[in-house]
Amino acid sequence: MNQQPKRGDFAKEKGEIVLREHEYDGIQEYDQKLPNWWLFTFYGAIVWFVVLWVLYYQTNLFKDSHQLVKEQITAIQKAKSAELEKTLASLNDSKLVHEWATNAQVIAAGEATFLTYCTPCHGADLSATLTAGTMKVPLPGLPLNDHQWKFGGKPMRIFQLINEGSPPESTGHNGAKMQVWGQTLSPKQIAEVVSYIISKIPEDFKDIPAN
Ligand code: HEC
Structure with a gap:
């Protein structure tokens, strides 16, 4: 089988900037992979969201802001x-x-x-x-x-x-x-x-x- 080299690899070898094919209003996009450090923080944020959502909304470990405000108002009114x-x-x-x-x-x-x-x-x-x-x-x-x-x-x-x-x-x-x-x-x-x-x-x- 004839393995087509990917456009990006080919261009990278030559030190060229690769553009994606589509164009809108004369604007084109670079065809580049995002850096790994960026991808890790991105996926990490998604995982963290799920963890926090479960902890915050599905357990009683944290008081939500509504409760906190209510407690503060009660304390102020008492004082x-x-x-x-x-x-x-x-x-x-x-x-x-x-x-x-x-x-x-x-x-x-x-x-x-x-x-x-x-x-x-x-x-x-x-x-x-x-x-x-x-x-x-x-x-x-x-x-x-x-x-x-x-x-x-x-x-x-x-x-x-x-x-x-x-x-x-x-x-x-x-x-x-x-x-x-x-x-x-x-x-x-x-x-x-x-x-x-x-x-x-x-x-x-x-x-x-x-x-
Ligand atoms: C937005 C307008 C407004 C402001 C500001 C205001 N008042 Fe009044 N005040 C009134 C009105 C109207 C009445 C009559 C209330 C009624 O008949 O129910 C009144 C009635 C009173 C009365 C009763 C008078 C009487 O004949 O028994 C006192 C005392 C009084 N005000 C003191 C104050 C003080 C002290 C402040 C500032 C901390 C103040 N008011 C701020 C509108 C105001």
């Missing part, structure tokens, strides 16, 4: 509620009015939080309006300086409202509700912001006795 419980246990109306809201550092921290998160809806002067030239534009929030407390004016009640957002039965103010700030702010930050509000309108809280 958060522990912190809230601690803060609530150490706080009361009297402390907020007579200790926190008289502390310049606490008020400054509360003001910073208020300016960052609350002014867009309640206004920098708590009036829930924005003064633009001669116009007063109403903002979405309730005024906090009108001496009316829709959800109760006790400091701890205000704390709760900010922490938990509008109660479910509230239809909101022009349809807008308060969000759950406990997701964003720590209990300490909420206590500071309540202290800031108290310091701006102390007359609303003058009936709270010092312990």
Whole structure:
């Protein structure tokens, strides 16, 4: 039998570059074997995929990312509620009015939080309006300086409202509700912001006795 030498072998001997016969848009391919090191990593990756797939999905050796995320969220929520419980246990109306809201550092921290998160809806002067030239534009929030407390004016009640957002039965103010700030702010930050509000309108809280 007449053994045809392979095109590649023949060309290699002559040091020529071998091209495959097909052509597309004037582009041709080299006809060359991939280097062994490349092929080994390629086959190795396929084997590794099968091994890992079996270990990861068919055994309980590894936790999947869904489980890991869930565990982390549970841990964070536990830490958060522990912190809230601690803060609530150490706080009361009297402390907020007579200790926190008289502390310049606490008020400054509360003001910073208020300016960052609350002014867009309640206004920098708590009036829930924005003064633009001669116009007063109403903002979405309730005024906090009108001496009316829709959800109760006790400091701890205000704390709760900010922490938990509008109660479910509230239809909101022009349809807008308060969000759950406990997701964003720590209990300490909420206590500071309540202290800031108290310091701006102390007359609303003058009936709270010092312990
Ligand atoms: C996106 C707009 C928005 C932002 C931001 C916002 N609020 Fe409100 N807030 C509202 C609305 C709307 C209400 C009225 C809720 C209702 O009637 O259910 C409200 C109600 C309140 C009340 C109750 C007022 C009352 O009369 O009892 C307090 C206190 C309050 N917000 C504090 C804050 C604080 C503190 C922040 C910042 C951490 C803040 N709000 C950020 C929209 C906002």
